[in-house]
Amino acid sequence: MQLDIFADSRDVMLRNDVVDALHRRDAVSARQALKRLAGEFPDDDTLAGLATLIDVLDSDVATSFADHPALAAACGHLNDEVEPAARRLLGDAPGRAWAASCWRTVAQQAAALPFRADVSDLHAAPLWLRAGDWGEARRAVERIESWRRIPAPLTWMAAARYRADGLESALPLLTELAWLSPGRLADLLHRLADASIDTLRRKFDANFEGAGQTADLAWFPAWVLIEKPGLAPLLREAQPSRQTAPERATRLLLQILSLERQGNQHELVERRKALRDLHAGLYAAYMKTR
Template identity: 85%
Template sequence: MMQQSMQQLDIFADSRDVMLRNDVLDALQRRDAVEARQAWQKLVDDFPDNETLAGLATLIGVLEGDSATPFADHRALATACRHLGDAVEPAARRLLGDAAGQAWTASCWRAVAQQAAALPFRAEERDHHAAPLWLRAGDWGEARRAVERIESWRRIPAPLAWMAEARYRADGLESALPLLTELAWLSSVRLADLLHRFADTSIDTLRKKFDATFDGAGQVSDLVWLPAWVLTEKPGLATLLREAQPSRQTAPERAVRLLLQILSLERQGNQHELVERRKALRDLHAGLYAAYLKTR
């Protein structure tokens, strides 16, 4: 009888532990800082060794913080981003679940983006700007507007990548393809990171074939040639790739322009100029020329 009573008390204690924790979580979901802190204190008083206390306190601290005052400088923004990424987001996912935790943290990124709105883009602080924060918040429209306020954004890898992602998330791959092409010419590293985060099946299929067959160095730097190679595999994308704006006139960019001309000349049946452009492509990159011939 004594053992049964002790078991009942243990069950009651466990149930109260869960109940008090859920009270905190419910207040957090409603973003009620005062109620969340009060519920958290009850949990501390009754269960001071509860393993969720620290994580809950982290989330409550975000709600209690000042989320309206603009950041004074990029250092303050960097500190806030580091705290959100390293402490708040993991705690939210752990305590609320992946989907709910991500949604909860998105509001935090949105608040930080608003605080960072007045900070200018700086090359040395290129990842500390409102645009990537709007992307993390899932607000593609605000991300685009933030990028558009950066002078010459289309010639700078970081904001170009942000705009490409905003277009991809909002409107799909076709809308982003010209910008992805330009990004390949400016920064193969940023392109590789972006494609990895997209996890787009159609892109991944092409990327795997490119990595397996393209005659390059076998490194990320090969991606500068990806847009030109894609034209040999998917000539139907020529219309979209024509929208890519002129960049630095590097060999990979010239290869795209040559292939666009070649595809146009093939339709026209202009053999004389076609032979000349094909020779120019062969001289520019023998491996790319070989990839082109395989499809002919």
Template identity: 55%
Template sequence: MQLDIFNDSRDVMLRNDVLSALKQYDAAGARRALQALANEYPDDDVLVYFGPIVNALEGRSTAPCGRHEAALQACQALSHEVQPAVARAFPGQSGATWLAPLWAELAGRAAALPFRAEHADAHAAPLFLLAARWAEASDAISRIASWRRIPAPLCWMTEARYRLDGLDAAWPFLVELAWLSPSRFDQLLSRLDDACVNRLRRAFDMSFQGAGDLGDLAWFPAWVLTDKTGLAPLFKRAEPSRQNAPERAAKVMLGLLSLERQGRHHELLETRRELQALNAALYAAYMKTR
């Protein structure tokens, strides 16, 4: 919402009073300004979304969440009630920036809660991500036992590493996530919106002849190596996961690239047959570039 601060009409002045207080996170001032607006213009449309924002400011707390359910309830209130209202009041990225301190506060309140897969959104890590506090998110994830073998925390760490250090640092985690949870991999690519990865994803979707569902994305790392051989050193850093067929195919692709560099033709032919047995579509993509 953009209000003309040079417009001297009474309703615009009162709206700007509310906005000014909200920008300063002044709960008491925002409530007074909102009440003044409601008194004079009870049918003003902005009351519908100013109200939840002021309520959120008045309800701010640093008290620890004693139970996962309490953290989830607070998270849902911010997501479903406050965030849409903030998007109306503060257009564009400014809305996310305004909300960041509230997400950070909730992350702090949830910091003592252990990770529970059934209550994953109640963990501090995804809340720190929403607050754009990447290092704190990474620290919270690192304290989860076996986080690299669990889809949710692996996804969170992948985003944290991307935000902190860029795509090269995130590639090993992206590879592991594609193997472990293609659906979360798909969701994360949408959030990251990285131009390089987006180009690869579009090419993969157009050319890979798989089952035609999200499960195909597990083959994405191996497929990338059929053309982007320069990524091999980064992909080698991915740790073993479930040892499923897509993971084995990626390992075979890394082996093929090594054999090609060494000119070991007999072993190369045998390894190509291994790739073909794992996935004919992947083998076809590989041979197309040879």
């Protein structure tokens, strides 16, 4: 996308020369075109942004980051300066695509940095997500020991699964994330913007008897089983977590749904009582459907 494909003025032509070179990721041609633009139109308001994008192409992409602060600086520059400039000067969608290649480069440079809990978002995996490479994001997460028990990498894996394979593949991980970190689940659901999950979330927020806080999302999987019992096989794939009350409620509801199909009334009564003791509001919501 050029800045103005209909205009034929000299300044527009020179700007478009820079943009064309940027699209080709040709730093030499882009800088030469920028020099011509700056020479003839030194007050052009795109000069600084175009220079920022060219500088990215000129940067040393072969050197790995020495430490996490170096990665933090690079991410801040890309997020706060480079991507906004790309979207403004190249167009929103083309700019995002152009910036994705930059995120790929940074992810490659960050590959050797280990996961650290104190700077949990400074890792290659979320950078691969920014680059749109779901496979590399998965592989980066899998190299983190016990990733399924740590909120940040669990979030990244759930996002990668969703983007690559859809909601059904990601649902067990989203369930585990609800138990482990409701706040991260809330942020992820906002980014995914899945219509079916968003519909359930709105209904949950309106009807669940909780504290009215993000922490209530820990109970979301259990509530979903009441609303959509057909999802039970997928939620059953969620691995054991910390055995919190919301997790135990989900497990109880999975057992209850199985016992209902079996017609085992004695065990069913016991499980229902246990559910009532865990969360009276959830139990009431369940009984309304029976």
